Amino acid sequence: MFVEPMLLATAPAPFSDSRYIFEPKIDGHRLIFSQKNGAVRLYTRHNNDCTRQYPEIAGALFPHDIVLDGEIACVDPATGISDFESVMTRFQAKKADKVAALIRTLPSTFVIFDVLQYNGKDLRKLPLMQRKEILASIPLPSVSFGVVPFIEGAGEALFEQIEAQAMEGVVGKRKDSAYETGRRSDNWRKVINWSYADVFITGYRKEEFGWLAAVPALDNAKMRPAGIIELGANPTHKKAFYNVVKPLITGEDRNFVYVEPRIRARVKMRNWTKSGMLRSPVFERFII
Incomplete structure (x- = not known):
């Protein structure tokens, strides 16, 4: 099932705040991972089905039904940073033989930052930090999955590291924020490294x-x-x-x-x- 993702507001500058956690912004495209009754479907933020583009993601199963929010990334082995053009190459490939070839040359990773439903329970009204705890307890099904790291409070220090590595930016999220489906909220704020x-x-x-x-x-x-x-x-x-x-x-x-x-x-x-x-x-x- 598709769940409309929570959207980011834009912060005018890097900031630090003890009420927030801060994550690196992954340079890829948003992905909603939905597993129901053992069947997996993948969706973009606009509800476009992209299951066939990422068989290494769609072919892995969690222990229970689950809905996850995250980003598709294609990591450049030379830099360790996701390359957006590589992600778009994967996203635009639709034919099975092309996709099979790209799995070898441009493997994708699903970098997860939130869990919205798990084992029959809707988690979206829980505070973010409680959802993060649940996410950390769930075993990942393959090496094609990862969980985005975060730090508490120190957004400006993280942004300095992001700048030094020429990464896309930082996302600040209030620790007590619920998951607000389909709308922009100042509880989640992005700072782009322009x-x-x-x-x-x-x-x-x-x-x-x-x-x-x-x-x-x-x-x-x-x-x-x-x-x-x-x-x-x-x-x-x-x-x-x-x-x-x-x-x-x-x-x-x-x-x-x-x-x-x-x-x-x-x-x-x-x-x-x-x-x-x-x-x-x-x-x-x-x-x-």
Whole structure:
């Protein structure tokens, strides 16, 4: 059975609080693991069934029926850190032969951080620390499962370690929090370890908002595409851009208007992808 996951609010900065535990934020995708009457189904946070993508997870059984919340991770053996692009490669593979090959080259791990139901009991109204105790007592069925570690109170110290290892971020959770299904709550708060980059805006969408971003190529002789900025710009930013961009237009096609690379912007992002693109860029400010 699918259970709508509890969603994270965003904290503006790292924080420490004795009322909270702090966990490393796993760079993967959310997974609800449901075992009922010996049958396992896996679901994304949006209730998409992804059981066939992860047979090494779906093929393992717990002693009793259970519903778990966690993340799918694909750990880079060189760094010990989950690689999001590898996770997406696993998630997008649907054909059995492709999945079988990826189990060997990109094995997945289900990193668990909460237990929602166990052996016929709904645990969601219990305080988080009581759920953590129950989770710690449950034997894991295979090496493809793990439990996310946590520390109490010291969120800023953990965030410093996360920054040093270039990991995704930290999640703070109130020790007494119930599991609030399907909504964002300040009882669970994420702090993202953003990276920053300076880019040139080389065009814009004609319909919905989006600025094309580019960075100098290795030889600095020309620009190379780096993604589309869709988030972060407020009405004042957009007005300022469109007030000055008209003389810079060089051409257009069905979807975009292209401009000379004269306008620079600072963006924050999760990281650079392996293909040199900005991952989830957010506009911060213009560079003048």
